[in-house]
Each structure stands twice: as C-alpha cells, then as structure tokens.
Amino acid sequence: MTTVHWFRKGLxxxxxxxxxxxxxxxxxxxxxxxxxxxxxxxxxxxxxxxRFLSQALRDLDDSLRKLKSRLFVVRGSPEEVFPxxxxxxxxxxxxxxxxxxxxxxxxxxxVERLARESGxxxxxxxxxxxxxxxxxxxxxxxxxxxxYVSLEKVVxxxxxxPKPVDTLNDLPESCHVRGEAATDVSYDVPSLxxxxxxxxxxxxxxxxxxxxxxxxxxxxxxxxxxxxCKFEKPKTSPxxxxxxxxxxxxxxxxxxxxxxxxxxxxxQIYKGSAHSKPPVSLxxxxxxxxxxxTVGAVTPNFDRMEGNTVCRQIPWVRDDKLMDAWTNAxxxxxxxxxxxxxxxxxxxxxxxxxxxxxxxxTRGDLWQPWEDGMKVFEELLLDADxxxxxxxxxxxxxxxxxxxxxxxxxxxxxxxNTDKHGDYIRKYLPQLxxxxxxxxxxxxxAPLATxxxxxxxxxxxxxxxxxxxxxxxKRNLDRMAKAYKAGKEKKASSDNQSSPKKKMKK
DNA sequence: TCTGGCGTTGTTCCC
DNA sequence: GGGGAACAACGCCAG
Numbered sequence: 210m211t212t213v214h215w216f217r218k219g220l221x222x223x224x225x226x227x228x229x230x231x232x233x234x235x236x237x238x239x240x241x242x243x244x245x246x247x248x249x250x251x252x253x254x255x256x257x258x259x260r261f262l263s264q265a266l267r268d269l270d271d272s273l274r275k276l277k278s279r280l281f282v283v284r285g286s287p288e289e290v291f292p293x294x295x296x297x298x299x300x301x302x303x304x305x306x307x308x309x310x311x312x313x314x315x316x317x318x319x320v321e322r323l324a325r326e327s328g329x330x331x332x333x334x335x336x337x338x339x340x341x342x343x344x345x346x347x348x349x350x351x352x353x354x355x356x357y358v359s360l361e362k363v364v365x366x367x368x369x370x371p372k373p374v375d376t377l378n379d380l381p382e383s384c385h386v387r388g389e390a391a392t393d394v395s396y397d398v399p400s401l402x403x404x405x406x407x408x409x410x411x412x413x414x415x416x417x418x419x420x421x422x423x424x425x426x427x428x429x430x431x432x433x434x435x436x437x438c439k440f441e442k443p444k445t446s447p448x449x450x451x452x453x454x455x456x457x458x459x460x461x462x463x464x465x466x467x468x469x470x471x472x473x474x475x476x477q478i479y480k481g482s483a484h485s486k487p488p489v490s491l492x493x494x495x496x497x498x499x500x501x502x503t504v505g506a507v508t509p510n511f512d513r514m515e516g517n518t519v520c521r522q523i524p525w526v527r528d529d530k531l532m533d534a535w536t537n538a539x540x541x542x543x544x545x546x547x548x549x550x551x552x553x554x555x556x557x558x559x560x561x562x563x564x565x566x567x568x569x570x571t572r573g574d575l576w577q578p579w580e581d582g583m584k585v586f587e588e589l590l591l592d593a594d595x596x597x598x599x600x601x602x603x604x605x606x607x608x609x610x611x612x613x614x615x616x617x618x619x620x621x622x623x624x625x626n627t628d629k630h631g632d633y634i635r636k637y638l639p640q641l642x643x644x645x646x647x648x649x650x651x652x653x654x655a656p657l658a659t660x661x662x663x664x665x666x667x668x669x670x671x672x673x674x675x676x677x678x679x680x681x682x683k684r685n686l687d688r689m690a691k692a693y694k695a696g697k698e699k700k701a702s703s704d705n706q707s708s709p710k711k712k713m714k715k
Numbered sequence: 716t717c718t719g720g721c722g723t724t725g726t727t728c729c730c
Numbered sequence: 731g732g733g734g735a736a737c738a739a740c741g742c743c744a745g
Contacts, residue, residue, distance in 0.1 A: 356742060358722070443724030488723040497723080521740095561724065568725095612740045616725040623725080686737085693740080718745090729735085 211237040212302045213294065215320075216280070217313070218337055219306035220265045221420040222272055224373035224467035227334035231304040235383040239298055239390075240273055241281045242266055243290050249405055253588040256411060257556035259404040261418035261591050265463055266398045268419030276377070277385040281396040287320050295327040304332040306464070309342055309506045310595045339370035339468050339499050342506045353504045355519065355610070357488055360500045373470045412554045416459055416591060423460035430455045431474050438484035440491045447548075447561035448628035450636060455491070456557055458592035461498065468495050501600035512599040513580060519609045522699075523692040525571070525578040532577050534675050535570050536585050538638075541667075541674035544624040544650060545569050547637035554637075556591035561623075564605055568618040571606035572689055574681050579606035607689065614689040617682050621650045640665045 214231035222228065232238055254262075270280035283290045294300060303324055308317065317333075324331045335341045345363055346353060354360040390396075401408055416422075431437065445453040460466035475492045478484075487493030510516040514523070534540050538549040548562040558566075563586075569575060570582045579602040586602070587593045600610070607614035624633065631649030635642040641652055643663040648655040653667045653674060660666050667673055 356722075359742070441723085445724095490723095493723070564724070611722090613722090613725085613738090615737055615739080619726060622727090690738080697740085720744090721742090722740105725737105727736090730733090 210301045211239050211298045212304065213239045213241050213291075213298070213300050215303060215305040216240060216242045216269065217305065217308055218462075219464035220269050221423070221465055221467065222269075222378075223376040223420065223424070224336060224470050225306070225377065226336050226374050227304045227306045227332065228377055229374055230332045230334055231302070232377070232380060232384050234302075235381050236301060237387065238278055238380065238384040239281055239294075239300075239386065240269075240278060241283055241294070242269075243283050243285065243287050244399055245286045246284060247286065249403075253584060255553075255556070255588045256406045257589070258591055258593065259406045260401060260411060260414065261416070261459060261556070262463070263399060263401060263404060263406075264414075264418030264422075265420070265465055268421050268465075270398050272420065276380040277382075278380055279386050279391060279396075280398065281390075282398055283396060287316055288323065291320055292323050292327060295324065295329050300327075300329050302330040302332060304334065306336045307333050307341075308337065309502065311511075336467065336469075337464055338502050339472055339495060340364065340367060342503050345499070345503050346507060353507045354500070355504065357497065357500055360503065361487060361496065364496065364499070369476065370469050370472060372473060373467055415555050416456055416557060418459070418463065418465065420460075420465045423457070423465035426455070426457060426460065427466060427471060427474070430457070431478060434478050434482070437475065437478050437491060438482050441485050441489040442494060442560065443489055445559070445561075446627040447559035447565070448624055448633035449559070450632065452557070452559065454559065458594075459557065462592045462594045468498065471495060498594075498597060501596045505596035505600060512583065512595065514578065514608065517609075520603055521608045521692065521696050523572075523606070523608060523689070526576055527578060527581070528575070531575045531675060532570075532581055534672070535566070535575060535577070535582075539672050539675075540569070540575075540620075541653065541672040542569070542620040542678070543631070543634045543638055543641055543652060543671075545620050547634045550637040552586075552589050556589060558590075563601065565618045565620065565623050567602060567605035569620050571602075572614055572685055573617045574620065574676050574678055574685070576681070576685055576688065579603060579608060582606075612693075614693070615686055617686070620678055625650060638671070640671055 212231045212234070214228050219225055219227065266280060266282065273279050283294065305317070308314070321331050344367060345360070348366050349359065349363045354363055442454070457466060457471065461468055472492065472495055484490065487496050504519065505511040508517060508519050514520050535545070535549065538546040538553070540546055545566055548558055548566050551562070552558045567579070567582055570577050571579050583598050583602040586598055603609035604611045624631070630646050634649055641649060641663070644652055644655065644665070645659065648659060652660070652665070652671060655663070655667070665671050
C-alpha cells in the first residue's frame with residue numbers, strides 16, 4: 210500500500226500541509242511530479258522558466274533522497290498517468306495542495322474522479338496563499354473585494370493567517386521508498402534537453418530554482434531588519450543594476466517558498482519597531498498577491514477582456530509589427546528596449562519596469578491588447594503567475610482596478626528619475642553605451658556626428674522610434690476617454706434594464 | 716440616499 | 731529644486 214503526494218506548485222518540504230497529510234498514516238510515500246510532454250511542447254514557458262523548474266525539481270529530489278525517499282517524475286498527462294500508477298503501486302491515498310487556477314481546477318476534478326473510480330482516497334490541503342480564497346470571499350459577503358482597501362479590511366477581520374506547519378525533516382521508515390523504485394532512472398528529474406531547452410542559448414543563471422535557494426534568499430533579506438522595516442515598494446528603483454527588491458516572486462510562484470513563512474517572519478521583524486505599512490510594505494506585497502488570487506478566483510475569463518466581468522472593454526487594435534517590436538526590444542525607445550532585453554535574458558524585471566513597458570504597449574503608446582502583452586510576460590517571467598499576471602495587466606492598461614488612465618509613463622522621462630546617466634540602458638543595450646547622457650534616452654535626437662562618435666547610427670545600428678510618444682499618447686488618451694464613456698453608457702443602460710425602479714425615477 | 720474623500724508607484728509646466 | 735496645479739476621473743465607502 211502506498212500514498213502518493215502529487216507536487217505541482219508547492220515544490221517544498223517546509224510548510225506543506227498536503228505533504229504532511231501524506232505521511233500521516235505511515236504508508237510508503239511516493240512523491241510524484243507529472244511532466245506532460247504535450248505541455249512541454251505547447252506551453253508558453255521560456256527557457257529561463259524551464260531551467261528554474263528543473264532546478265526546483267532537482268532540489269526537491271535531493272531533499273527527498275536525504276529522507277530515504279525520492280521524487281518520481283512521471284511522463285504523461287495526469288489523466289493517463291494516475292490510473293496506471295494507482296494500479297501499479299497499489300495506491301491507497303493521494304494528496305495534493307489546492308490550486309485555484311481554472312485550468313488546474315479542471316485538471317484536479319478529473320484526477321479526483323479517476324481516483325474515486327480506483328478506490329483511492331483524495332486529500333487536498335491549502336498552502337499556496339495566506340488565506341483560503343473562499344474564506345475571504347465568505348467574509349466579504351460572497352463577493353470578491355475589488356479594491357485593495359476592501360481586501361485589507363476583510364483580511365483584518367480574519368486575523369493573521371495560520372502559522373506554518375512543521376517542515377518534513379524526517380520520514381518514518383515505513384514511508385521510505387524501497388526496492389527498485391528507489392533507483393529507477395525512468396522517473397529521474399528531466400534534463401534541460403528533455404524540456405526542450407538548448408543550453409547554449411541560456412544566459413548565466415541569476416535566480417536558481419528550488420526550496421533551498423528560496424529559504425537562503427529569504428534569510429538574507431530578513432536579516433536586513435532595518436531595510437525590511439523601511440521597505441516601500443514605490444521607492445525602490447527599477448533601474449538598479451542589482452535588484453532593488455527581494456526577487457522572491459519566482460519562489461512564491463512555484464511554491465518553493467511558503468507565503469505564510471514569509472508573512473510570519475515579517476510580523477516578527479516588525480514587532481516593536483517602526484515599520485512601513487501595506488500596501489507599500491513587504492507584507493503589503495503578499496497582500497497584493499492575495500488580492501489578485503481572490504478576485505481572479507471568482508471572475509469568469511479573468512485572463513481575457515471578453516466576457517470578463519471586471520474588465521473594461523477597450524477597442525485595442527492588433528498590429529503584429531508593433532507587437533513584434535515591443536516583444537523583441539526594437540521599439541527605438543532605449544528605456545523600453547533595455548527592460549525587454551533584461552526580461553528576456555534574466556527572466557525578472559522590477560515591478561516599475563513592468564509598469565513602464567505594459568503602459569507603453571497598451572494605453573500609453575502602442576494600443577495593443579493587454580492579453581498579448583500578458584502572454585509575452587507569461588513566457589519570459591520566472592515569476593509568471595496566472596492571477597497576478599492577468600490582474601496586473603488589467604491594472605496597467607487601466608482596464609480594471611485602476612482608472613486614472615491619464616497617468617501615462619513616459620518612455621523617456623520615467624527612467625531618468627532613478628538613472629539620469631542611463632547606466633541601466635548602457636548595460637542592456639551595449640550598442641548605445643557610448644551615447645552622451647543627454648541623448649541616451651532619446652538617441653534619435655543626437656546629431657549624426659554624435660551618433661558616429663558613439664558608433665551607433667540610429668535607423669541602422671539601433672531602430673528609430675516606432676511611434677512618436679508625444680503624439681500617440683494624446684491620441685490614446687482620447688481613445689481611453691471614449692472607451693470609458695462608452696462603458697459608462699453601457700452600464701447605465703444595463704442598470705436601467707435590470708432595475709426598473711431606477712428607470713421610473715429617472 | 717446623497718456626497719465628498721480617497722486610492723501602492725505620472726508628467727509637465729509654472730512659480 | 732520643490733511644490734502645486736492641470737490633465738479630467740471610476741468606484742467604493744464612511745458619514
């Protein structure tokens with residue numbers, strides 16, 4: 210008799226309630242990760258995130274082997290894999306951490322049904338967010354909080370989230386993996402090649418995946434107590450050559466780090482000291498995560514404009530050329546192109562950099578649908594998280610949550626706030642490195658002699674700007690005003706229809 | 716039921 | 731260079 214713990218997110222041994230539930234009765238434990246070859250081929254996962262995942266799996270496998278267990282990476286789709294495993298391993302029980310993403314919900318429903326059909330008990334535990342999403346919705350009278358303020362209020366009613374559970378530090382002998390299974394290489398962690406990653410295309414690894422790395426990184430930052438207490442997100446710099454924030458997001462995304470562990474460490478550090486507060490504090494960042502997880506869970510079509518009940522309908526105009534230029538760092542705006550280069554190379558960019566390029570792609574300059582930008586982020590970001598990615602793209606495109614659409618980031622001025630000399634641009638766009646400070650953000654304005662002296666002719670060695678920011682920004686403000694007005698009128702007419710009383714009054 | 720205040724992170728111009 | 735206004739503004743919530 211065996212118990213399977215199915216790892217998906219939650220790639221950790223600390224604060225993992227579902228994993229603890231798997232070892233409770235002392236049956237042999239089979240920790241499983243399912244690698245679907247179809248997914249490997251078709252998913253929007255770039256090489257950096259595949260590398261991160263493979264490192265996280267290897268770390269998990271190493272940790273499990275120290276406990277006389279191992280990770281079984283099983284190839285196939287979950288629906289095919291599990292019925293076979295249930296039989297082959299004489300499985301009695303399967304446990305997993307709840308995943309609220311719509312695709313995961315559908316997947317888990319199917320596996321749960323298959324498990325029932327095989328007489329296998331299914332045990333699900335919560336652990337990916339601070340609170341159980343449904344508890345927040347319940348406390349907010351059945352609705353998702355649509356503003357950060359309302360989320361904060363609901364959460365304060367609930368009190369602190371539960372304390373982390375014990376780390377799986379040792380396994381009773383009965384749980385050890387025995388026999389041939391312990392050394393069966395067909396279940397080994399996949400190589401990069403198996404994940405379709407051409408190693409020669411990889412840049413040096415700045416953020417290695419895995420729980421060990423996550424906890425080490427958390428420790429380093431939590432030891433900087435005064436920095437933690439002073440942390441205010443909007444005051445951190447997007448142009449810093451070393452990250453000015455913690456870069457714990459990829460670890461939270463994969464569940465290499467438990468948000469509750471981070472939360473309770475922050476509470477301890479804050480105790481007795483003056484400290485920054487949500488929404489700008491580090492704790493506030495965890496609450497933002499919670500916010501998008503909560504709204505996203507009860508909003509249909511959260512990752513699309515159409516049929517999305519919180520998303521304003523805006524008539525974006527798809528243009529492959531503009532989209533392509535943005536995606537491949539060829540907009541001709543060095544600040545934008547530098548950010549997109551950092552994203553592709555390193556898999557992580559500062560939050561405000563995300564603002565700058567997302568605004569530029571959508572309402573600010575290129576008028577492209579936010580969904581298209583979201584898909585590029587989904588591929589390239591190590592921390593690409595379904596709820597946060599969709600939520601933030603709606604925010605930045607002023608489609609939901611945020612409506613001051615006239616606050617447009619300038620692709621020229623914004624970077625100068627924290628980087629007058631343009632060191633950030635010089636790092637990521639070395640072809641522009643020799644430009645003088647007064648032209649680095651607008652190289653097309655440099656006289657030809659200056660361009661020659663810098664060894665980079667605009668229109669030849671670096672593109673001309675694809676749009677004129679000052680012109681398209683004004684046109685887009687006008688388009689936004691029209692879209693807002695149309696939305697308002699549509700809402701008014703549907704309100705009248707749904708509530709005749711109001712109509713009579715008017 | 717109405718009203719006024721406010722919201723994580725803009726820019727430019729003017730004094 | 732610091733501060734304030736203009737740009738034009740939705741939806742929630744306390745009072």
